[in-house]
Amino acid sequence: MSKTEKKWALFGVAALIMNVVFPYGPLKGLEGPGGAFLFWCVTTLVVIGAGVAVMSRWGERSDFRCR
Amino acid sequence: MPLSWLLVGILAWFLMGAALSAKARRGMGRGVIDYFLANRTVGGFVSAMSYSATTYSAFMMVGLVGLTYKGGITSLxxxxxxxxxxxFLLVLFAPRYWLAGRRYGLMTPSELLSTRYGSKWVGATASLLCLVTLIPYASVQLMGMGYLLEGVSGGVFPFWAGMAVAAVITVVFSVWAGLRSVALTDALQASIMLVVCCLLVAFIALFLFPGGWMNAMETRPDLLKVSWPFPMFLGLTLPWTFFALTNPQVVQRLYAPKDIRSIRGMVAGFSAFGFLYTVLCVLLGLSAALLVPGLKNPDGAMAALLTKVPRGLALLVVLSIFAAAVSTLNSIILTLSSMFGRDLLRAVIPLSEERELAWGKLLIPVLTVACYAFGSLKLGLIAVLSSMASAGLMAQLPVILGAFFWKRATAAGAIAGMAAGATVTGALYVGKINFLGQWPPVWGLAASVGAFVLVSLATQPDPAGAAFIDTVQSDVRETFWSSQKA
Known part of the structure; x- marks a missing residue:
């Protein structure tokens, strides 16, 4: 794994855990759109943005040959 | 809704899809790779839309809306x-599948396991698991169409006819030009799904909540609270979290993009589609809870909501749900037919490429008829089998991770892991047992991991497996990360 992939793997696992722990922890009793609804939307957008940033560092070699 | 409206709408949509299929057929070559993978030449936009349409089935506009109607935003x-x-998984694994597919000439997800573990029986076991779990899941798509058309036509369009129409369209879109046709028609169907969903949400927000949607939500603040019990959340979420690796109809798509730019476009486009479509469907569920409260069956929330909107818009929504079901179904059928020839038949008899392709094409209508027959039984068991599908497929997860990252993993361990995981999951679902309060997928995954690790450690690994891992890793480093050190 490249360094970026290792960081991405740690980030991804942390995001998945947070996605469960926060809504079922501190945000569980909150009513209204500012609670779990907003948290899940923001977390997902952050992960998508980070994923696009990681993919933007992929090389552009297109000379990989089929067998 | 009048039957004539439904028939004209379905016919217009079918003709558009058939025209795309015909266009796809004109550029088609002769081999199995061309038929099942579009010769690995799919561009970024079509890959993204096809991946989205394959992933998001009729469940979104019916099941997710119903879940939100009943339990609020936990479904989000x-x-x-x-x-x-x-x-997360696509950014890590899409490059690996794409490169391994090209280096080893792979066509199916199970074939990667056979190659890595040095045993055709690993791929055959994985394919058998996929067939057993996905045929009931696919038949539920047909059943959904049967019930939907019967419901919106007031019983004039019978259940069996709705299923039959969906089955015929599936076969036409799939068999005509393989993945070239499925990918193009999927792109059309994904566009319909997203545009219609946006239109419906906009209409509801503008015309059905004149005082503002947020003000209306203040009357039901409970809907914006986390309400599902944690074991239910974990039991439903766990198998879906790994869907991108365990469901062959989406994994096979990772072999098809034509270059790195197309893979990036596929992942980014799917992510944007998924976020938007999910949030819109949840908003529809919340709106239904406010506009049509008190339904006994939450799955009827969308149908009840459609009684509040103009007929033309309701017809478009019905067509978009139809599109979602067909696009998921034809992808599953196409993938299963490729796996049958490549991983099951070739495990027992030698097969030329021509005969393998002929078997694959034959299997498309055969599998569709099998799904139709299964669906027409209307068994209560199907609902159980449907929810078992993603959980059962998760038995492959440790085997897939081991294929890329654990050199000590063996073929015997892989087969034992899949068998143990599937058996435990199936037994707990059929027996309706939530051991220690946890849902079956949790125990199925534990059994799969345990058997895979223990049997692998007790048997000798194939040295070719370590070479596979090193080769793929080296290819990823050189092709995707050439400017970085490992």
Whole structure:
């Protein structure tokens, strides 16, 4: 794994855990759109943005040959 | 809704899809790779839309809307956790599948396992698991169409006819030009799904909540609270989080993009589609809870909501749900037919490429008829089998991870892991047993991991397996990360 992939793997696992722990922890009793609804939307957008940033560092070699 | 409206709408949509299929057929070559993988030449936009349409089935506009109607926004967490997991896994695994597919000439996800573990029986076991779990899941798509058309036509369009129409369209879109046709028609169907969903939400927000949607939500603040019990959330979310690796109809798509730019476009486009479509469907569920409260069957929430909108818009929504079901179904059927020839038949008899392709094409209508027959039984068991599908497929997860990252993993361990995981999951679902309060997928995954690790450690690994891992890793480093050190 490249360094970026290792960081991405740690980030991804942390995001998945947070996605469960926060809504079922501190945000569980909150009513209204500012609670779990907003948290899940923001977390997902952050992960998508980070994923696009990681993919933007992929090389552009297109000379990989089929067998 | 009048039957004539439904028939004209379905016919117009079918003709558009058939025209795309015919266009796809004109550029088609002769081999199996061309038929099942579009000769690995799919561009970024079509890959993204096809991946989205394959992933998001009729469940979104019916099941997710119903879940939200009943339990509020926890369903958003369930679906968005799936999306986070999928983005996470695609960024890591899409390059690996894409490169391994090209280096080893792979066509199916199970074939990668056979190649890595040095045993055709590993791929055959994985394919058998996929067939057993996905045929009931696919038949539920047909059943959904049967019930939907019967419901919106007031019983004039019978259940069996709705299923038959969906089955015929599936066969036409799939068999005509393989993945070239499926990918193009999927792109059309994904566009319909998203545009119609946006239109419906806009109409509801503008015309059905004149005082503002947020003001209306203040009357039901409970809907914006986390309400599902944690074991239910975990039991539903866990299998879906790993959907991108365990469901062959989406894994096979990772072999098809034509270059790195197309893979990036596929992942980014799917992510945007998934986020938007999920949030819109949840908003529809919340709106239904406010506009049509008190339904006994939450799955009827969308149908009840459609009684509040103009007939033309309701027809478009019905067509978009139809499109979602067909696009998922034809992808599953196409993938299963390729796996049958490549991983099951070739495990027992030698097969030329021509005969393998002929078997694959034959299997498309055969599998569709099998799904139709299964669906027409209307068994209560199908609902159980349907929810078992993603959980059963998760038995492959440790085997897939081991294929890329654990050199000590063996073929015997892989077969034992899949068998143990599937058996435990199936037994607990059929027996309706939530051991220690946890849902079957939790125990199925534990059994799969345990058997895979223990049997692998007790048997000798194939040295070719370590070479596979090193080769793929080296290819990823040189092709995707050439400017970085490992």
């Amino acid at each position: 967490g369930f679906e968005l956790t799936y999306l986070v997991g999928t983005v």
